[in-house]
Amino acid sequence: MQERLKELQAEALEKVSAAIDLKELNDIRVAYLGKKGPITEVLKGMGKLSAEERPKMGALANEVRDQITQGITAKQVQLEEAQIQAKLAAETIDVTLPGRPVHTGNHHSLTRVVEEIEDLFIGMGYTVAEGPEVEKDYYNFEALNLPKGHPARDMQDSFYITEDILLRTHTSPVQARTMEKHEGKGPVKIICPGKVFRRDNDDATHSHQFMQIEGLVIDENIRMTDLKGTLEVFAKKMFGEEREIRLRPSFFPFTEPSVEMDISCMICSGKGCNVCKTTGWIEILGAGMVHPNVLEMAGFDSKKYTGFAFGMGAERIAMLKYGVDDIRHFYTNDSRFLKQFSIHE
Amino acid sequence: MYVSYKWLQEYVDLSGITPEELAEKITKSGIEVEGVETLDEGIKGVVVGYVAEKEKHPSADKLNICQVDLGDGELVQIICGAPNVDKGQKVAVATVGAVLPGNFKIKKAKLRGEASNGMICSLQELGFESKLVAKDYSEGIYVFPADTELGTNALEQLHRDDQVLELGLTPNRADCQSMLGVAYEVAAILGKDVKLPQPRVETVSERAADYITVNVEAADDNPLYVAKVIKNVKIAPSPLWLQARLTAAGIRPHNNVVDITNYILLEYGQPLHAFDYDRLGSKEILVRRANQGEKITTLDDAERELTTDHLVITNGEVPVALAGVMGGANSEVGNETTTVLLESAYFTGGAIRKSSKDHGLRSEASARYEKGVDPQRVRPAAERAAQLLTQYAGGEVLEGSVEVDTLKVEPAVITITIDKINRVLGTSLLVSEAKDILERLQFTTVVEENEMTVTVPTRRGDITIEEDLVEEVGRLYGYDNLASTLPGGTASAGSLTPYQKKRRIVRQYLEGAGLYQAITYSLTSEDKAQNYSLEARDPIKLAMPMSEERSVLRLSLTPHLLEVLKYNSARQIDATAIYETGSIFLRTAENELPEEKEHLAAAITGLWELHQWQGEKKPVDFFVLKGILEGLFSKLGLLEQITFTKFEKDGLHPGRSAEVFLNETSIGFIGQVHPNVEKELDLKETYVFELSLEKLLHAEIKPLRYEAIPRYPSITRDIALVVDQTTTAQALSTVIREAGGKLLKDVHVFDLYEGDRMEEGKKSIAYSLKYFDPERTLTDEDVVKAHDKVLKALEEKTGAVLRG
């Protein structure tokens, strides 16, 4: 009897170990441990045993059951794990396939430049002032020390609608309007972005419409050194900390003294290249101290107040910053151009 | 202004300063030098040779075989095709091994079987601009004067061993339209003296006054007229050095008389005119405004009709010159001329500008008058010209000048304190330093304590106020030497206006939703201007457009965006989604500014939500764009104030377009572009919207307040309704909302069925209604009560029937 039990145990454990799935395992459990299983069958013969042997045999039978149960449990864990593994294997995907595209657009490159400049100056206490694209001759020219017949009007041939109304040739009229609103009281600290128009034939370097950004500061003690310092901050933030600036004397009817600002070439770092025409310097903007006539015309006492102004073309900044080679790209809106300006460095 | 470096050395000592260094210094202290050109750049091995023999090429009609002496007595055979080559000429010879501009190397050659050991050159081949070559040599080789030494460097003989600085003059620096003006500027920069020419004229005993009288009717336009008479001139080419200086400055040589007047124009900045005295037709000069319709043929052989705006020089009867612009052909100096009437006059800028503009004629003279000449150089210039005419044209100068002079010359006197200079520049200059700078400019400066009284020479007409002096001091002190500071004063917080902030949010949202920002032109064509406009007005036209395509101001953005889609689709880009924020322009009263309004528009075409390898490809439809728009309204807190109503508009699909209302106000439209327009533009299904951005961003919204997060569960009821085809979803949801009362929190469509299982003219639309009470858990009873009200209202107001 004892041998029979041992035999059953060995037989059952062998079957357990050979089982390939949970169902088979369960069949084994029912077959060996069930009420009609062989162990029960064997134990029916217990009556023939002596009183001493009976408990021994009972203990042995229990041990055999335990051994088989343990074997089954262990196998069950093993099979379940295998089943999970198989399921996961079946669920495997090619993780290198592309993801579902999220379609986002982005700013136009000019807006990107304008907002960057706006934010830079907002940080320095400026507000953003805007004005109409169609202007009165008065604000576009006269209030800026360009009376009718002034020779410098040639410099910016303009689109007139009537004798007194034209498409603004710069955003300076916004300055004139803002100063007028201040009624002779400073400080004024504004940055003026906007579309402007000149009678130019559109080609790689000219556009009849372009985007200008101007700045104006008026207060009681504004000096040319303040202009220089401000432009330096601007140049370094826009074009890199290692940029140097240079102010060259120039002429604008609305500023005196007038200057043009060059920055050290970011392509060749001043050694000379195509972009800077071998000079090592790139012209970026015009600036100057606000002409006393302009202050007075807007109601500011030019004895008490001084100010500075500067102006630049957003296209030129974008062309330099991003290496764009044709100004017409900004207005053609070719998808392949627009999409390139989604990256933020 | 082109400035010859060699010529400039006559007035200022430039020793030890290269042209490039000089250019850099000039640029930094006031005038941009746009380039430095080396006139003999890239030229080597060109010498003066003598054509000893010339015979026809045996097998080429147009070629000559020349035997040329290069100064060493030996003859070199050179084939020359120039029509004007001849025996006995001294010519420029590029010898074998020579290099001409463009790295053109001269080698031994055979031309039609004959050896050619070099090339006889035209001036163009030596790097001269064609328009600057004297007429005699424009079609052939150049011929040197007979006394030119053989074998010498031809470029040196032509005075081309020079460099030219190209000055980019701003309108205020008219003074530098002359060599003397540039000399003053350079001397100030370098801290050196200016050596002025000292005209000395020997006169004969005859008096100019016996030859000519001068009257000026138009004294305002011509306050000073100086006439001199020079007899017995012999017209000939001017000396090579003089021709070279003209050429370097961009003026073509003609003959000695004309060249000398041009030379003085360059040297003094004072335009002169030489009349052939004998062809004048009278002994009188009368300066007056032209009569209406009067005519003159100018030196360029153009007949010009005049008006009373134009100033003319007449012989008392007919015009002989368009004053300050160009002389008349009738009194032109030519080879026969022997007596010259020389005019040196001060014309005011306005009169000359008008003539120049009306006749489209900008001459060296008019360019100078327009910007203003130095009134104190009128007489010296005439003297200097007379001197050169005796030296280089063999002339005899008659005694005296004939003048009309009503000109008041008053140099500007400006007082300025050193504090003012320092206050504007941010410097701490001493008064002595400022005085030194001003004196370098040869401005007479008298100092009294901190105040300087500065007398500005008349050549610097641009200096009139204190700030002009500040600039002079600043630029010569050097802007490099200025410190860098930031504005002091009260600190101000910079910010965007609420409108500007919201506009940025609109842009960011639309970009997040998949649209790219476009920027298009404000000008458009007249036939496109009114398409898709929100308000019908006549477009505003430019007085003088450059093209029809850009002749009026736009009334809407949509046509421009459609143009962009067309451009992209023509380049095989099959999905484009763009938006723009920009102004449109509405006509108001005559001579008033238009109403300028900012609009927001978008256009999308092609595929949307593309996930190709998963097989998702869906073209855009109305609800894609509407969804984007609703998201925008929601972002701006306006969704509850917005309604869409069916809309018909030219250019839009009549069944797929809606007008958008903000409460009672129409703010724009959304819809499919009319298939006819799509076809015309070669576009697939395209959807657009255009809204008034201003109405959108100025709309009042409820301030943002936190709403408690629900603590009680909500109950959802779904209903499927059968309604007439024409009943809109908006109408149904309005009824549901109104009837649902306080407990109804949310209503949305979750199904639509219009298929053939429906009764004709009916559709089924299913809503999900969410009931909720923030204060307590709803009972079934509460919901049934509210829900029944909704069903009843739907039935009564829309005829909706619950679908069984």
Ligand SMILES: [Zn+2]
């Ligand atoms: Zn460079």
